[in-house]
Amino acid sequence: MYEYEMIAYDQGYTAVCGVDEAGRGPLAGDVYAAAVILPRAMEIEGINDSKKLSEKKREALFDIIIEKCVSYCIATASVQEIDERNILQATLLAMRRAVAGLSPQPDLALVDGNQDPGFSIVTQTIIGGDGKSASIGAASILAKVARDRYMKELDNAYPQYQFSRHKGYGTKLHYEMLAQYGISPVHRRTFLKKILEHK
Structure with missing residues (x-):
C-alpha cells in the first residue's frame, strides 16, 4: 500500500498526497473529496479502500488518520454546483478544494481513478488507487466517513x-x-430529471 509513495519520495518529491472522493453516485447531497499527506516514516495499519471496510473500522481509522497524518483537508461541492456543472466537474472541483486546503502544499498528488482534476502540481491517476495506495486509501476513508456523517x-x-x-x-x-x-x-x-418530467 505504500509502494507509490516510496517510489515518489525516492524520485525526490517532498510531500505526496492522496486524493479520493465519496458520493458521486447518490441522488442527494453534496459530493465529498479528501486529500491526505501521510507521514513518511510511519505506516498506519488497516488503511484500504473505504468500501472494503466496515463502518466501525472506517470510523476508527478516520480518527487515527487525522491524528497521525501530516496534513488533511475534506472539501465538498454542493448540490447546486453538481446541477450546474455536472457530477464529474463538481467532483473534480471538490478535489481541487481539498488539495488547496493542505499545509504544507504537496508537490505530487496520487488520485483515485483516471481523471486528472487539474491541480497545479504533478498528478498521477491510479485506477483502483484506494486499494493500491495508502494515501489514496486514507483519503477515501476521510471522504466516506465525512459524507456519511453529513447524510445523518x-x-x-x-x-x-x-x-x-x-x-x-x-x-x-x-x-x-x-x-x-x-x-x-x-x-x-x-x-x-425523469421523476421531474413525470410530475
Whole structure:
C-alpha cells in the first residue's frame, strides 16, 4: 500500500498526497473529496479502500488518520454546483478544494481513478488507487466517513427521506420516499430529471 509513495519520495518529491472522493453516485447531497499527506516514516495499519471496510473500522481509522497524518483537508461541492456543472466537474472541483486546503502544499498528488482534476502540481491517476495506495486509501476513508456523517445530518433535517439508511443512493426505499414526498432542496435535480418530467 505504500509502494507509490516510496517510489515518489525516492524520485525526490517532498510531500505526496492522496486524493479520493465519496458520493458521486447518490441522488442527494453534496459530493465529498479528501486529500491526505501521510507521514513518511510511519505506516498506519488497516488503511484500504473505504468500501472494503466496515463502518466501525472506517470510523476508527478516520480518527487515527487525522491524528497521525501530516496534513488533511475534506472539501465538498454542493448540490447546486453538481446541477450546474455536472457530477464529474463538481467532483473534480471538490478535489481541487481539498488539495488547496493542505499545509504544507504537496508537490505530487496520487488520485483515485483516471481523471486528472487539474491541480497545479504533478498528478498521477491510479485506477483502483484506494486499494493500491495508502494515501489514496486514507483519503477515501476521510471522504466516506465525512459524507456519511453529513447524510445523518440531512436525515435529521429531512427525516421523511430516511437518508441515514440509504445515504442518498438510488435504492428502492429512496425511490419510494421520493414518490411519496417529492424532491427536497438537497436532491440533485439533474439526477432526477425523469421523476421531474413525470410530475
